[in-house]
Amino acid sequence: MSGTDTRTATIAVLVENEAGVLARVIGLFSGRGYNIDSLTVAPVDAERRLSRITIVTSGTEMVIEQIKAQLDRLVPVHKVSDLTLEGPHLVRELALIKVIGRGEQRVEALRLADAFRARVVDATVESFVFEMTGDAEKIDAFLALMRPLGLAEVSRTGAVAIARGTRQIAP
């Protein structure tokens, strides 16, 4: 056993777009006690009835290998790909962030949002909703800055990811 070192893995899973498939994946994680740091799912290919699930998880190397093998043996799973292991890849998350405040704080929030390239998608005299994409760290950093400035509510999508370059994940 390669010790107790843990790592994070971003795993892309191509699945049949059918009822119950998400429940199978989530049940697998809860039933076997694996971590889910984030999980997203959406159909990606209507013609071939495929959805793509992106899971960010963490564990020892042995556990991550187990997670991949367990995912792969689910019948409606076409392909499991460990993006973290397989090379350079992009991870993005979208967040909608509501900040409520007036006066100086409001100006400061707007200035920081600009620096982080967060877009204003809704505004009232005492609130903003910012839209922001980035990796989890960037969003976390922005949220930390907004907290003292009237951060009221956050909605995040969880990570989606794709390999850089010509590498593809096909069924």
Place this chain on the structure above:
Amino acid sequence: MSASPLSAASADPAMKPGAEVVLRALKDQGVEVIFGYPGGAVLPIYDALFQQNHIRHILVRHEQAAVHAAEGYARSTGKVGVVLVTSGPGATNAVTGLVDALMDSIPIVCLTGQVPTHLIGNDAFQEADTTGITRPATKHNYLVKRSEDLAAVLHDAFHIARSGRPGPVVIDLPKDILIKPAPYTEPPKPGAPHRSYRPVLDPDPAAIREAVRLLKGARRPIIYTGGGVINAGPEASQLLTEFVRLTGMPCTNTLMGLGAFPASDPQFLGMLGMHGTYEANMAMWRCDVMLNIGARFDDRVTGRLDKFSPESKKIHADIDPSSINKNVKVEVPILGDAARVLRALIAAWKEDATPFSRAQIEPWWRQIDEWRAIRCLAFTQDMTPGAVIKPQHAVKRLFEITRETGREVIVSTEVGQHQMWAAQYIGFEKPNRWLTSGGLGTMGYGLPAAMGAQIAHPEALCIDVAGEASILMNIQEMGTLAQYRLPVKVFILNNEYMGMVRQWQELLHGGRYSESYSAALPDFVRLAEAFHAKGLRARSIEELDGVIREMIAHPGPVIADICVAKDENCFPMIPSGAAHNEMILGPDQEKNAARVTDEGKVLV
């Protein structure tokens, strides 16, 4: 329901009521027998069954038993076992059997009735979220919502159940789908690739070569095989035997793998694991190269993981990638079907130019012979009339007397000490003759499993080696035996205790026998008679052989109540949390168990 569904069926001759489509698909899948129990939601299927004669229906007395019977049928034939139950309680009663089949990799297709599609989610009468409940209890499951999918789902279910690592599959069938007309589609051509499920069957030649290289260099090799070799079909067992004899290496089997290698062969070390033989476990502990084929390094086999076979390089061949490197990290993983792996190993062994002589493993065999000389399964039976029957002796005599008959013998078990004694004292020469609940350890498995095997093998001598506690968990199946005149023999080792529980309480919990006494037992002889079977009893040693012979000779079902020593423990035993070399061999060493730490005690 609006327009008459049946008139719609007659309008288009290609369309048949769903229930008929179900039966046609079963027939085209080669199904001859189904084990089931009716109810409102599946009445259309029962109606269709009534009107055909391709498929035989065996009416069980409890849905759990239907699944175990299908498991016994499947394990003893290699075919898929088929179950039919109604919605709600029918489906929930089947769950234990499904998990049992999942844990032991047994191919099952279980059809469950469901409330009509428009009522799903309404808490309708006898509605249960069957696909939700059985998702972690099955290899895969389906809810058929569209008639167009019905036939394809049935064919798919059989494919999934039997291919790769076999397992149970549930198809939930809403009642309207069973009534409405549905189109039939033929099964896909054999070998047609599945959309998403494609297990790897052929091993990587490089991995095979590496395995052979390691094995040829071994001084202390062991071949450890499990249920996967049985799953791979009888040919895999033949190939295993060929390979073991070709290499001259020692071979041990898991509880699930018994029969894959002939027990009478001098190269067989017996079963390994918690109640395995001293020689098998010591050889596992001391080996330098281990070849595992189709076994899953179960905790009952490895004992304490950090002390498991510390000196060996390990090769693991398995069809399921998630079995490899799950509990034990191995040097050479081989993905593939056991039969194909063995065929490749035999070819590569012969091709490989590296010399290998028996002489290089001769000292190892001498060491093994020393371990064997301990005779870990020896016991003493007092033969004076009136003496108490030892359970080990009862099983040994059962084995010897059944062997004398020359008949095909299939043995099932319940769960407990009797199960272990059966594994230890009955020798299996061939696969598919041993039916036991290994992974889930389900009391109540043995009687219905023997029943399922008897259906498939009407001429065979099917015996359930039982405990007095376990047998009561599915005793109602005596009724099924009577109805179908199935001559199953129930051989109860009656120690008046949940012996396995009592043993753990004695060894690990200071002899506080909390709730493990089988109080208020029925009179098993009269119980047999009440179910139209023969009841026999052996009270002391001089009655044993006669009862066994009478049991075998009787043409119908029998319950033989064998009154055995109440305080006997099952040895050898590796206490939980201990390593292979910390085995307890007999009562003299029981105090070793007292050293089991709390860390060990938390283990099951």
